[in-house]
Amino acid sequence: MTEKTQAPDRYDIKAVETRWRERWEAEEPYRADIAQKPKYYCLEQFPYPSGHLHMGHVRVYTLGDVIARYYRLRGYAVLHPMGWDAFGMPAENAAIKSGIPPKVSTLANIDYMKQQMRQMGLSFDWNREVTTCLPDYYRFTQELFLLFFERGLAYQRAGAVNWCPSCETVLANEQVEEGKCWRCDSVVTKRDLTQWYFRITEYADRLLEGLTRIDWPEEIKAQQTHWIGRSEGATVQFDLEDLGDRITVFTTRPDTLFGATYVVLAPEHPLVERLIAGRQEADAVRAFVERERLVSDIERTAETTEKRGIFTGAYALHPLTGARIPVWVANYVLVDYGTGAVMGVPAHDQRDYLYATKYQLPIPVVVKPESGEEPALPYVGSGVLVNSGRFTGMPSEGAKGAIAAELKALGHGDLKVSYRMRDWLISRQRYWGAPIPIVHCSECGPVAVPKDQLPVELPDNVQFTGQGASPLAQAADWVNTTCPRCGKPARRETDTMDTFVDSSWYYLRYASPHNTHEPFSRQEADYWMPVDEYVGGKEHAVLHLLYSRFFTKVLHDAGWLSVDEPFQSLLSQGMVIYGGAKMSKSKGNSLSPETILAEWGADATRLFMLFAAPPEKDFEWSQQGVEGSYRFLQRVYRLVVRPRGTGSDAGALERLNRIQARTIKKVTEDLGERRAFNTAVSALMEYTNALYQEIEAVSPEKQQQLLETLAVLLAPLAPYLAEELWHELGHHESVHASQWPSYDPAWLVEDEVEIALQVNGKVRGRLVIGAEWSEDQIQAQALQHESLAPYLAGHRVKKVVVIPKRLVNVVVAP
RNA sequence: GCCGGGAUGGCGGAAUCGGCAGACGCAGAGGACUUAAAAUCCUCCGAUCCGGAAGGAUUGUGCGGGUUCAAGUCCCGCUCCCGGCACCA
Structure with missing residues (x-):
């Protein structure tokens, strides 16, 4: 009896989904076009093509799809695109193991994942698909690098950098989490290397200001604010006794300057060697510095690590009192924050207090609470200055400016703002990324590859060994070139760019995905931007989301864009949990x-x-x-x-x-x-x-x-x-x-509503009232209502509260 | 330690501006249909107590205070959980 004369009581999911999927794909109903109607740009973070969607992707793309479909039905011109964050190390690591070139495996992965997305019924405009590893995309990543280079925002610098031994490459500060690589969890070490940086610190204040104008979760804004770490204070310069040099420290508490009893340099501070030259302390200090340099970053910067230091033998002169104060080197001072040197004010700083106690340095009090009582040390609060020369008696808040002004007048300091954020290190010693479009010439130095020679394409003939420097360095016929400026033999830069550079502008490429002469057209970008809703995970709070904001501001400044914030609203979705834990292969609780x-x-x-x-x-x-x-x-x-x-x-x-x-x-x-x-x-x-x-x-x-x-x-x-x-x-x-x-x-207007009748806040009855009833009428009906009678009998009514359409509360005396 | 978020039935969650706590769903119980099962449909479902039942009383949104006619919601003080940062001068 398979004959069905009536409608079936269930529908066949597969048949229904296949039928409509085929029709949608034939008709392309989700094409985004610039139109004479309000626009809506709905974007979800594009995936790395690992080969398969995971449940987190299913969730994020579902959320975005609902929004996109909703706005289409509301009559908006909706841009809802998808693409691939396709450069990255997994493909290169796979190539080392399997010999399959990254491009081949990546494009195959993309095909499979795209088919999965189609099955999910996601309404993407596939005509705008972007793939960051293809030359028609990365030539513009390179062009944007050149824009940054021209504007002085891309530069090379030598210095200690974070090195992931497992990934065999350097990492930006944002990509080190608790001393470990964000991607592979290996312990990060330090290396001295010359690397390319983007000058994101120049945009620190603008990145902070912009946060006040966007509709993002407090959680994410707080993380960015903290990451940027703006800190107002002053520099103070201490002349060195018997040496022509001076030490510059940064402090947020110039008001405590009279309490400074020593000065400390970071072990890596460039002045250390000059200070100790020829002194009896020299060998001991060098040994100390060597030892501390070997300590890992995690341990070095842990709050619980014991403070260790050593006296250099040198003395500095207090800029206001002229007192001789000793110069130390200690592990608790970080070379890359502030000036890499601090003044030790033990009475008013937790760390200096511990240090001074340990090494028996004096601990004079120079700030007392308003109440005038003796503070428990260390006293880090504000108050009134004592023992501070002509500043004695001044409130500490006011003294900050006054002392900074005095220092400035004497040429010994000034007001200064410091940031926790560092410049963004973008070089990577890997193959599968966008080559940095620079040629190194022995005559001209680093020279930009001219725009008409872009893209600098990745060569195919490389060996993936996973050893040593970028595989590009081994491709001799690729590396050796001529200087675009002087024509002499020169070498190409062999590092590629951090993949976060690729994803810092992809949302703009969606506006002009087929444009062959510029990354995007201003007219199209201005129509679609900003992204009205951006859906993604919280894990990018200070990575992708900060970098993209920086890019947008630079492009705005360069006149390429009207907006200066890319993502007006951010929907940051939670994780997918299964069996009580975040899904992972190692826990064996992944869902396919x-x-x-x-x-x-x-x-x-x-x-x-x-x-x-x-x-x-x-x-x-x-x-x-x-x-x-x-x-x-x-x-x-x-x-x-x-x-x-x-x-x-x-x-x-x-x-x-x-x-x-x-x-x-x-x-x-x-x-x-x-x-x-x-x-x-x-x-x-x-x-x-x-x-x-x-x-x-x-x-x-x-x-x-x-x-x-x-x-x-x-x-x-x-x-x-x-x-x-x-x-x-x-x-x-x-x-x-x-x-x-x-x-x-x-x-929506009910003409009859049932309301609650309360006596002293407890529901004792119900009453159906008409919409047109006056408050007096409601009150009168409530008071005579039989359900309240037992509660009102024998009590005096003190007050009657009538909330139309909600309730009546009769307050009676006990 | 600092910053951000949170805690509501057996479970996921709802309550949007201080106004009837527990919408909706899951699980569970009972019933209808069926030879039977599945599916479906209907009813009940915070806790404690009283009642044969209908119904009623008390209590209840992490804990302790407070404001208010009225508090899951506001204020003060805590506890615990999650996330971020963590010697940043």
């Missing part, structure tokens, strides 16, 4: 999107991810949970296709009109403003339940209209089923090209 999509289909998978938690919270996958979403979709399907009776019950019609209006309003707000997709889904469930209750009591025309509303509201969330229902309802165009429903606000 392939299996899940095959079992439940894209719609149920999407719907469950949206329903089970708000976007920014972690989301736990559960088998029973996705079953619930699957059941709901089947229930909706049955509601639409099953044979239904009809009727003309005026009460039912009114109730259905009301819930229809309420649902449209709720789903509109939840998708559009609140991004509360979980409550949007629950509203649709309630609507569906209500339709089940009494849709048969109204006319066929009203039924059609109620169900059409359901299909359109469901379209952003479950695009395949919505399309199927839309066609079941007799339409021939796509539901995704239809219009978001509107509602008559009159239906």
Whole structure:
């Protein structure tokens, strides 16, 4: 009995999804075009093509897709593109193992992942796909490098850098987490190397200021603010006794200057060697410096590490008192923050206090609390200056400026702002990245490759050994070239760029993906930018998200762009959890999107991810949970296709009109403003339940209209089923090209409301009131209501609070 | 230590501007349909107590205070959990 005369009670997910996927791909309904209507740029962070989507990708692309589909239905010109962050080490490491060239494996991975995205029903405009490892993209990455170079924002510098021994390359500061490589977790060591940097510190204040103008989660803004680490203070210069030199320190507490009893240099400070030359302390200091240099960064910068130091034998002169104070070298001073030197003020700094106690240096108090009592040491608060020459008696806050001014007048210091953030180290000693477009000439130095010679393409004939320097260095016929300026023999730069450079501007390339003569056109970028909603993970809070803001500001300054912030709003989604923990292969709790999509289909998978938690919270996958979403979709399907009776019950019609209006309003707000997709889904469930209750009591025309509303509201969330229902309802165009429903606000106004009757705040009864009732009328009815009688009898009514449409609270004396 | 976020039934979560806590779903219980099961449909479902039941009382949003007619929501003081930073002068 396979014969089916009635509508089936379930739909075949695979058949439905295949049918519409094929049609959508043929018709390309998601092409973004500049149009005479408001634009909406919805972007999700593009993936590294590892070979397979993971559940985190499924979540982030679902969230973005809902937003994109919603705004399309609202009539916006929507840009919703996708691409590939395709340079990076995994492909190169795979090449070392397997011999398959990175380009080959990467492009194959892209093909597979693209097919997975198509299966998920994601509404990307594939005509705008960008792939950062292809020359038609990275030639512009190189062009942007040259722009930075011309503007003095890209420069080479020698110095100690972070080196990941496992990745065989250097890392930027942002890419070292607790002393370990962000990618592979190896302990990072130091190397002295000449490397390329982007001068992001020049934009520190603008990066801070911009945060006040964008709609990002507090959490992410706080992380960036802290990373930038702006700190207002002063420099103070201490002349060295018997030497022509001076030591410059940075302090945030110039008010405590009179309490400085010693000066400390970082072990790596360039002055150390000059200070000790010829002194009896020299050998001991050198030995100390050598020892400290070997200590790893994690240990070196841990707060709990014991403070160790050594006296250099040299003395400095206090700039205001002229006192002789000893110069030390100590492990707790960092060479790359401030000036790499500090003044030791033991009474008013925790670290200096510990140090001075250990080495028996004097600890004079120069700030006392307002109350005048003796402070417990170290006293790091503000107060009034004591023992501070002519500044004695001054409040410490005011003394900061006064002392800095005095120093400036004497030529011994000035006000100064320091930042924690360092310049961005972008060189990588790896093959699979965009080559830095520079030629090194022995006559002219580093010379920019002229624009018309871009791209500097990666050579194919290289060996991947994973050893030593960039594999590019071994490609002799590639490395050896001529100087673009003088024509003499020269060598190409063999380092490639950090892949974060590629991803710092991809959102602009989407505006002009086929432009062959510039990275993007200003006219197109100005139409689409800024990104209205950017969806991605929190792990990029100070990496990609900071770098992209920096790029946008530089391009704005160069006149290439009108905006100076790339991402107006940021939706930062939580992790996908399974079995109580973040998924990982090592924990054996990973879920494969392939299996899940095959079992439940894209719609149920999407719907469950949206329903089970708000976007920014972690989301736990559960088998029973996705079953619930699957059941709901089947229930909706049955509601639409099953044979239904009809009727003309005026009460039912009114109730259905009301819930229809309420649902449209709720789903509109939840998708559009609140991004509360979980409550949007629950509203649709309630609507569906209500339709089940009494849709048969109204006319066929009203039924059609109620169900059409359901299909359109469901379209952003479950695009395949919505399309199927839309066609079941007799339409021939796509539901995704239809219009978001509107509602008559009159239906939101209830003409009868049940309110709570409280006595002393406790609910004791209920009362149905008419919308037109006055407060007096409500109060009168409430007071005579029989349910309150036992509670009012024998008590004096002190007060009656009437909240229209909510409750009446009668306050009685005990 | 500092910064940010959080804590609500057995579970995920809702309560958007101080106004009836627990929407919606999951799990569970009962019932209908079925030869049976699945599926589906209907009902119940914070805790404690009273009651045969209908119903009622008390209590309840991490803890302790406070403001208010009214607090999950506001204020003060804590506890614990998650995330970030961590000798940054």
